[in-house]
Amino acid sequence: DAGITQSPRHKVTETGTPVTLRCHQTENHRYMYWYRQDPGHGLRLIHYSYGVKDTDKGEVSDGYSVSRSKTEDFLLTLESATSSQTSVYFCAISESEVALNTEAFFGQGTRLTVV
Amino acid sequence: QKEVEQNSGPLSVPEGAIASLNCTYSDRGSQSFFWYRQYSGKSPELIMFIYSNGDKEDGRFTAQLNKASQYVSLLIRDSQPSDSATYLCAVKASNYQLIWGAGTKLIIKP
Numbered sequence: 001d002a003g004i005t006q007s008p009r010h011k012v013t014e015t016g017t018p019v020t021l022r023c024h025q026t027e028n029h030r031y032m033y034w035y036r037q038d039p040g041h042g043l044r045l046i047h048y049s050y051g052v053k054d055t056d057k058g059e060v061s062d063g064y065s066v067s068r069s070k071t072e073d074f075l076l077t078l079e080s081a082t083s084s085q086t087s088v089y090f091c092a093i094s095e096s097e098v099a100l101n102t103e104a105f106f107g108q109g110t111r112l113t114v115v
Numbered sequence: 116q117k118e119v120e121q122n123s124g125p126l127s128v129p130e131g132a133i134a135s136l137n138c139t140y141s142d143r144g145s146q147s148f149f150w151y152r153q154y155s156g157k158s159p160e161l162i163m164f165i166y167s168n169g170d171k172e173d174g175r176f177t178a179q180l181n182k183a184s185q186y187v188s189l190l191i192r193d194s195q196p197s198d199s200a201t202y203l204c205a206v207k208a209s210n211y212q213l214i215w216g217a218g219t220k221l222i223i224k225p
Contacts, residue, residue, distance in 0.1 A: 040217055043215040
């Protein structure tokens, strides 16, 4: 199994509070991603990183920020959590973005509930 | 808006039969296509990928790609109860982003 660890695995938080999710990898992969997964929707990209301090927005980035200060760590922050951000969050890593056969490896997921 | 469409199911298939899962995509410049399996409460894991037109076989799994018709399918032969899961289609679009379908829930009935 790819070495990806997400923390926390479960979190319940109140509306308006800040929340940070952490993704840690031991594979030294260049690309790291944050997705959310909701019923009826595919995995939707929030933000991704293509190197230390290099990040870009995905399709559902509003309300989220990210940071990558080290190759192995990618943090997702909800500045002020809302109920619409209740979801399962997955971190993923990959070696290359452009190679045809690049596989994405996923962490175990974080179930976040905003009440 | 680049899209990937899958029938949400559930698709119910008797044990030992062939399960056929389909996926269509909108971006004609898409380059490669992935099938992931996701068990309930778990993370997605790659089954196989394909990037050339035609069939690609791996054990009981066969991926089929038709770029002209913009669809990709996954066949599972000799279906087993352990194949019961949600199958996610992912497409690497022309901008290198992975676009995901919502998944098809497959149930294999013993």
